[in-house]
Amino acid sequence: MRHIDDAERRARLARRHGLADGFPDVVAATRAMTVLHATEAATVHLSLWARVPGVAVADVEAALYDERAIVKQLAMRRTLFVFPRDLLPAAWGSxxxxxxxxxxxxxxxxxxxxxxxxxxxxxxxxxxxxxxxxxxxxxxxxxxxxxxxxxxxxxxxxxxxxxxxxxxxxxxxxxxxxxxxxxxxxxxxxxxxxxxxxxxxxxxxxxxVGDAGEPWPGDEGYAELVRRWLTTFGPGTETDIVWWLGATKGIVRRALVDVGAVEVSLDGGGVGWVLPDDVEPAPAVEPWAALLPTLDPTVMGWKERGFYLDGADVPFLFDRNGNAGNTAWWDGRVVGCWVQDDAGVVRVLLRHDLPAEATAALDLEAERLTTWLDGVRIVNVYASPQMKGAALS
Missing domain, CATH: 1.10.10 (Arc Repressor Mutant, subunit A)
Known part of the structure; x- marks a missing residue:
């Protein structure tokens, strides 16, 4: 059984989620992430801002409402997502x-x-x-x-x-x-x-969306969702997939068999799953910084988050139901959150001491996001305790 350590998982996350290199457009980014969270409307735009260099609000609106290449759909865990159009029939049937x-x-x-x-x-x-x-x-x-x-x-x-x-x-x-x-x-x-x-x-x-296709049979639909999840988030544990999919262990286990998933060992003694053509080692990436919005798909992709998140930070950055607020990332780990002041200026609130290189990179991301938002203030339903504390201070 091949072992995939936490460092490699973070490298996979960086590349596959577009946080190290980015994606060429809105549709490519959405497909790469399997789906985008859309419970909070702003999450869609901010998740794409973090992954598509130079993206504008109009680009997101065009993909959603003009081209209709990506579509909002209630699905896993009674959560609203943005789906690539071709994935809708699989979700409708499962x-x-x-x-x-x-x-x-x-x-x-x-x-x-x-x-x-x-x-x-x-x-x-x-x-x-x-x-x-x-x-x-x-x-x-x-x-x-x-x-x-x-x-x-x-x-x-x-x-x-x-x-x-x-x-x-x-x-x-x-x-x-x-x-x-x-x-x-x-x-x-x-x-x-x-x-x-x-x-x-x-x-x-x-x-x-015209003739998007008939709903797939349930087992086939679940298998396709799990296949795409593994492409985006693998390796992941059975617990991760059951939680993300909002399904039963039986459904997930059958889907893993249907896609030919392969077991790998993880740091801490756990067992994860990857697709059969995804067992080769992933190369390391250069350190990177990112500011991700509330309920971003990267943060919400796994239930077992220890490889990118310090357990001591969970009560500050997540609510009691496991919903993530805004997060600040350095080199594959969550290191704090970000908030806006009354003027709309983005500030990073760190939970860990970081090297000067990291704080400079995060400050640059904050400046870039402030410019992009251009005075628009985001009000979050799922603000984390640290975000709420900053608002009160």
Whole structure:
């Protein structure tokens, strides 16, 4: 069994994630990363800024909304991602289908709880058919605009205990549209607001991407997702893949067999997996600096993160659910985070003493990002404890 130590894993990360050399364009970067996280709208643009030299906001918007070469899709772990268009059918038949089933089950509960209908499945079928009919002209519409066309979307349900800050009364329409999105029948079209905010419009999938292909059989879809994950993140452990995929061990183990994955040993005694044509040693890279956004795909690619992250830093840089805030990287390791001041100037907050070469490189990245943002301030839902502490100081 070949051994891949932590240093080689970091070298692989640097090259395959475009953090040492970069990618030529938005689509190439997205394909190389398998998917981009899109739960926070700004993450997509900032993840691409970190990987595509000279990229502009307009380049990202064009790939998403004009060329539609990359498409937003709810999938693994009920998370919103940006997919390369050709990967959508694999996701629709596997990870997205799994989420869609969960979404529909929860939606049915809300329908009954709110006394909207005592026959939730029939209600969902009728309303979704009405929504798709209203969207037949291909016009991109917000959920609010769709509620005007399909009044049933305006039904309300109560969620959460009264003493919880996130509890309240919510329109059922948001759940209907999210379920349709997970099923691959509608997609998020052009954003109705600023690029840093999630204000999606909805479009029927067939009107947005045309004939993208039928959903793959589940096993084939999972195998393709795991194959691409291994290309981007390998070696990784079974635990990493189960977590990232939001699936069961049984699903992951079958997918590993289907792609012919090969076992390798890792530092610390663990076992990882790589594709059969990916066992050759990866050469070292020169030291590099990067500033990555909240929920960046590099940071969120593994559950077992010890090869690039000091365990003592986790409570400062991640929330309790394992969601990463902004991170600062030097030579393959997370060394702190970055924040913006009231004027939009980016500052790096280090958690470790670094050589002058490293601090100079990170300061240069901060200047470069400040210039690129040009006064736009990013507000993060998933800000890390260290980021929140900086905001209060």
């Amino acid at each position: 990870a997205a289908a799994r989420v869609a089933g969960q979404q529909r089950q929860q939606l049915a509960k809300w329908v009954v709880q709110a006394s909207i209908s005592a026959a939730p499945d029939e209600w969902i079928d009728t309303v979704t058919a009405d929504v798709l009919a209203a969207m037949a002209d291909g016009t991109a519409r917000t959920t609010r605009e769709l509620r005007a066309l399909v009044p049933e979307l305006d039904g309300r349900f109560t969620h959460g205990a009264p003493d919880k800050k996130w509890s309240g009364e919510f329109p059922i329409g948001a759940w209907v549209m999210t379920t349709l999105g997970a099923e691959g029948r509608v997609v998020r079209g052009a954003n109705a607001g600023h690029w840093r905010l999630n204000k999606p419009t909805w479009v029927r999938t067939d009107r947005w």
